């Protein structure tokens with residue numbers, strides 16, 4: 001999640017328009033407030049005393065090279081651990097395994113379990129996304145925020 005937030009922060013400067021310039025300036029001024037290392041870190045991120053062409057160079061490299069490499073590395077570690085440890089399964093599968101001599105069929109057992117949890121997640125998401133009565137009435141008060149939210 002931290003990496004995705006860094007993706008968002010660094011990507012936001014890349015269009016290099018007024019909105020992204022001033023938003024990045026504000027974002028970096030927040031870094032300045034960190035105790036002890038704040039000013040140093042902000043200077044490092046900006047590549048100078050203000051947001052300039054040097055900053056966009058740094059953010060571009062971060063956005064299209066360093067962060068994707070970090071994601072690939074984490075993905076590699078994740079897959080490595082899956083290979084080593086295997087995939088965790090519901091307790092009910094352990095009872096099934098005993099009954100069926102250690103074999104669990106993909107159809108219907110695994111498939112049904114995934115279908116159930118998928119339906120549950122989709123349901124929660126839909127309930128959460130349900131537009132409020134104000135939004136249905138066309139209220140503009142919910143339109144505040146950055147363009148990509």
Ligand code: HEM
Pocket residue numbers: 004007008009011012013014015016063064065068148
């Ligand atoms: C989880 C992954 C990523 C997230 C959350 C993300 C997020 C963003 C955001 C928020 C912007 C600003 C868009 C705007 O305001 O118009 C942006 C721009 C950009 N991103 Fe990403 N990004 C991701 C991955 C990548 C990758 C992998 C690449 C290329 C290797 C990339 C290349 C770019 C470029 C070139 C722009 C500038 C687009 C423009 O100027 O209109 N992004 N990104």
